[in-house]
Amino acid sequence: MSAINPRTKIVDTDILVVGGGMSGSGATWEAKFWCRGKCKVTVVEKSTLERGGAVAMGLSAINMYMGMRCRENTPEDFVRYVRNEFFGILREDLVYDIARHVDSTVHLFERWGLPIWVDEKTGCYQREGRWQVMIHGESYKPIVGEAARKAADEVYERVMLTHLLLDERVPNRVAGAVGFGVRDGTFYVFRAKAVILTTGGATLIYRPRATGEGLGRVWYAPWASGSGYAMAIMAGAETTSLESRLVVVRFKDGYGPVGAWYLLIKTRSTDLYGEQREPLPQDMMERYKSLYGKYAEAKPTPTTLRVLAVIEDLMKGRAPHLMQTQERLTTQEAINEGFEDFLDMTISQVNVWAGQNIHPQQRPSELMPTEPYIMGSHASPAGMWASGPADIAPPEYRWGPNRMLTVEGLFCAGDICGASGHKFSSGSFTEGRIAGKSAARYVLTQARDYRPTISSDTIERYKEVVFRPMEWYEANKGVTTHSAARVDPWFDINPNYINWFQFMTRLQKIMDEYVAGWSTYYQTNEPLLNRALELLQFLREDFRFVGAANLHELLRVWEFYHRMVVAEAVTRSILARKETRFPGYTIRADYPALDDEKWHVFVNLRYDPRTGNWDVYYRPVIHIID
Amino acid sequence: MQFVPGLKYRRSYNADPISCWECYNCVKYCPEHAVEVRSYADFVPLGGRVIPLRDTKNNVIYWRVEYRDGTIYEFAFPIRTTPWDSIRPPTEWPERTDLDSEYLSGEPDALGIPELPVPGKGPELLEKATRDVKFPVDPIKRR
Numbered sequence: 001m002s003a004i005n006p007r008t009k010i011v012d013t014d015i016l017v018v019g020g021g022m023s024g025s026g027a028t029w030e031a032k033f034w035c036r037g038k039c040k041v042t043v044v045e046k047s048t049l050e051r052g053g054a055v056a057m058g059l060s061a062i063n064m065y066m067g068m069r070c071r072e073n074t075p076e077d078f079v080r081y082v083r084n085e086f087f088g089i090l091r092e093d094l095v096y097d098i099a100r101h102v103d104s105t106v107h108l109f110e111r112w113g114l115p116i117w118v119d120e121k122t123g124c125y126q127r128e129g130r131w132q133v134m135i136h137g138e139s140y141k142p143i144v145g146e147a148a149r150k151a152a153d154e155v156y157e158r159v160m161l162t163h164l165l166l167d168e169r170v171p172n173r174v175a176g177a178v179g180f181g182v183r184d185g186t187f188y189v190f191r192a193k194a195v196i197l198t199t200g201g202a203t204l205i206y207r208p209r210a211t212g213e214g215l216g217r218v219w220y221a222p223w224a225s226g227s228g229y230a231m232a233i234m235a236g237a238e239t240t241s242l243e244s245r246l247v248v249v250r251f252k253d254g255y256g257p258v259g260a261w262y263l264l265i266k267t268r269s270t271d272l273y274g275e276q277r278e279p280l281p282q283d284m285m286e287r288y289k290s291l292y293g294k295y296a297e298a299k300p301t302p303t304t305l306r307v308l309a310v311i312e313d314l315m316k317g318r319a320p321h322l323m324q325t326q327e328r329l330t331t332q333e334a335i336n337e338g339f340e341d342f343l344d345m346t347i348s349q350v351n352v353w354a355g356q357n358i359h360p361q362q363r364p365s366e367l368m369p370t371e372p373y374i375m376g377s378h379a380s381p382a383g384m385w386a387s388g389p390a391d392i393a394p395p396e397y398r399w400g401p402n403r404m405l406t407v408e409g410l411f412c413a414g415d416i417c418g419a420s421g422h423k424f425s426s427g428s429f430t431e432g433r434i435a436g437k438s439a440a441r442y443v444l445t446q447a448r449d450y451r452p453t454i455s456s457d458t459i460e461r462y463k464e465v466v467f468r469p470m471e472w473y474e475a476n477k478g479v480t481t482h483s484a485a486r487v488d489p490w491f492d493i494n495p496n497y498i499n500w501f502q503f504m505t506r507l508q509k510i511m512d513e514y515v516a517g518w519s520t521y522y523q524t525n526e527p528l529l530n531r532a533l534e535l536l537q538f539l540r541e542d543f544r545f546v547g548a549a550n551l552h553e554l555l556r557v558w559e560f561y562h563r564m565v566v567a568e569a570v571t572r573s574i575l576a577r578k579e580t581r582f583p584g585y586t587i588r589a590d591y592p593a594l595d596d597e598k599w600h601v602f603v604n605l606r607y608d609p610r611t612g613n614w615d616v617y618y619r620p621v622i623h624i625i626d
Numbered sequence: 627m628q629f630v631p632g633l634k635y636r637r638s639y640n641a642d643p644i645s646c647w648e649c650y651n652c653v654k655y656c657p658e659h660a661v662e663v664r665s666y667a668d669f670v671p672l673g674g675r676v677i678p679l680r681d682t683k684n685n686v687i688y689w690r691v692e693y694r695d696g697t698i699y700e701f702a703f704p705i706r707t708t709p710w711d712s713i714r715p716p717t718e719w720p721e722r723t724d725l726d727s728e729y730l731s732g733e734p735d736a737l738g739i740p741e742l743p744v745p746g747k748g749p750e751l752l753e754k755a756t757r758d759v760k761f762p763v764d765p766i767k768r769r
Contacts, residue, residue, distance in 0.1 A: 033716035033731040057649040069738025069755045074748030100743045104736035111765040113708030123757065138680070138687050139705040143713075150715035214668035216646045223647075253669040340703050343689050347676055348648040350691055351665035354674025357695045391728055392744055433730050441725050490644075501644075552641050624745050 006187045013042035014443045016192035020045030021053020023414025024198035025148035026432025032151040034440035040153045046160040049145040054221045059137040060344040063424035070124035075099035079625040082422045084298035092624045093388035094420035098427045105430045129263035162558045164235040168453045173408040175452035178462045182555045191452040194439040201375030201415040202226025207512035219255040228416040230562035237405040238385040239605045240418040243573035245372035246380035252366035256349030260341040267328045271318040303379040307584030320366035329361035376415045383418025394622045401442045403435040411435045469557045473547030497547030500556035510535045525590035529575040576616045577603045654680045712766045735760040
């Protein structure tokens with residue numbers, strides 16, 4: 001530590017909530033409800049509680065609500081729906097658990113002040129689709145963040161956590177986490193009895209379709225850096241379903257979502273030549289049924305098949321598809337709904353319309369599939385392997401408190417809990433509440449007498465590791481060649497270091513070209529995957545030589561380190577599933593068929609932090625709903 | 627990328643333009659209304675503008691959308707039905723003793739059904755739904 005000398009701040013707490021988005025806010029709220037004065041709840045967020053997380057911009061709908069009080073849907077109905085979405089591979093105990101609680105969350109949001117559309121005739125919420133309710137959601141996150149701020153004992157904002165700390169006396173036991181203040185460079189050490197990982201999914205692992213100034217216009221938030229997955233993996237926790245990356249069809253380039261257009265406004269889409277695509281025509285449905293059997297017969301058609309329809313047309317030269325907005329925007333009310341849908345949650349899409357003179361009531365908009373994302377909360381189940389609820393989980397899925405991972409004391413919620421997607425914003429907050437109560441119970445009962453053991457040597461070692469990219473930059477910056485073009489520092493060239501941007505583009509090129517990115521139409525095979533692992537190993541070795549010129553770059557460096565860890569786990573998971581289970585998301589060109597007899601299992605991984613080896617585990621899928 | 631509208635020089639600061647999501651939070655929150663977005667050069671032709679004004683007194687957000695061809699659209703949408711800073715913290719809710727149950731704060735009354743479902747019980751519990759959702763306290767502090 002020569003060039004920079006960060007101060008160290010040690011924080012002791014009972015429950016450490018990592019991330020202040022929807023699930024982190026839910027965890028903070030519920031943990032404090034049960035803790036009261038008996039345990040301390042601390043939340044750490046790398047931006048702010050007011051706007052942190054994927055709901056930062058707002059949302060136009062809540063995508064998970066049963067409506068049990070209006071006798072609309074049961075949690076059983078919801079599990080059957082999600083089962084079809086994921087072609088049979090899901091943790092029904094976890095999905096059911098969120099579904100039975102989610103309505104109380106949505107009712108609370110409404111009381112807090114979230115404007116939810118109400119059907120005046122019935123008094124129930126205005127439905128977008130079977131599971132969705134419409135909201136005026138520009139301030140969705142500030143409302144929820146206000147509740148979290150009031151609940152937390154301590155809030156640390158602008159602090160990025162980089163590593164979990166394992167206990168030095170008790171094996172396989174989390175004891176806290178370390179990270180740094182992205183504004184002031186303070187080195188933080190949090191010691192805790194329980195840690196709840198609630199960070200978001202992972203974007204920018206794959207090369208996005210826009211690679212210039214529009215690089216940040218990924219559909220899911222660009223700050224979703226997979227940090228929770230990576231920290232859990234590095235601590236030795238088991239993953240699940242990481243081979244199921246999410247690819248979504250979105251309005252081209254602006255990445256405006258399609259949900260409200262299909263479900264509320266009831267727009268249809270066609271291929272480039274006007275041939276019917278969504279709803280899918282009969283001949284395509286028949287073909288999908290012959291390939292994917294009962295899963296293709298489900299209503300609504302699974303997301304992955306609707307994505308596949310666009311990918312197939314891209315390969316045939318019949319895409320982008322066209323959202324025929326002008327057919328339905330025939331009233332001022334419909335025009336308002338169309339614009340509000342995007343202004344509430346994807347403002348860039350309106351920028352695309354405004355700059356390209358696209359008046360949606362006059363002409364259609366193009367639709368394209370995105371680059372892949374790693375997510376556990378949306379229409380994909382990627383994440384970590386979590387223990388289930390005591391009253392309904394089968395014994396195979398129960399080794400500790402609800403939502404505890406395979407590392408003692410480490411909990412998950414939202415994008416981080418795997419095999420239980422379709423929770424979206426309301427389900428993520430709900431799962432945060434579930435994990436928050438579970439962690440409170442844990443620290444007040446079985447972990448009551450636990451004291452974290454972390455030596456000062458360990459703290460000093462991590463401090464060096466975390467700030468090394470800045471040290472390395474300072475030591476080598478004298479021989480940097482600056483580019484004359486004003487794109488500094490993207491193309492600064494130094495023989496001894498690469499910067500975060502250069503590290504990122506290497507990662508994205510590997511993942512895009514070898515691990516089923518958009519440039520290969522989402523296809524890969526065993527030789528390509530093995531080659532990716534070789535190239536990722538070089539990337540991992542080169543991380544020693546990554547430089548950061550300032551704290552902002554240090555933030556980016558650690559975000560992309562986390563993405564690299566996730567990328568390797570994703571590659572290994574795709575390699576381990578020798579079939580094509582989710583055809584619109586990942587196509588194994590060497591195993592193009594779905595094989596339910598052999599592959600109706602979870603593909604899980606564990607990285608051993610002591611040896612650096614990865615092991616694959618195939619876990620059974622146990623259905624608890626008929 | 628942000629700049630000060632109407633001025634000839636850049637003044638506001640964007641640490642990392644290529645990582646920008648265009649979430650517009652800097653635009654919405656700047657007290658001087660000094661920030662504007664010039665959308666992504668990769669795919670958005672120049673000339674369009676989208677300008678919000680977020681009014682947290684009346685809880686309305688106003689949008690002005692200007693197209694490259696000169697067309698203007700204006701919208702106003704509600705953002706919140708209660709005053710800011712009115713949420714009651716969970717420690718002001720009555721304390722419960724069922725730490726070992728599966729119930730979360732406010733349940734089952736906040737669900738609108740008499741008890742928490744377990745697999746197979748969902749349909750019959752829906753039959754007993756009341757429409758009536760209750761919380762142990764008002765979640766908002768009224769003035």
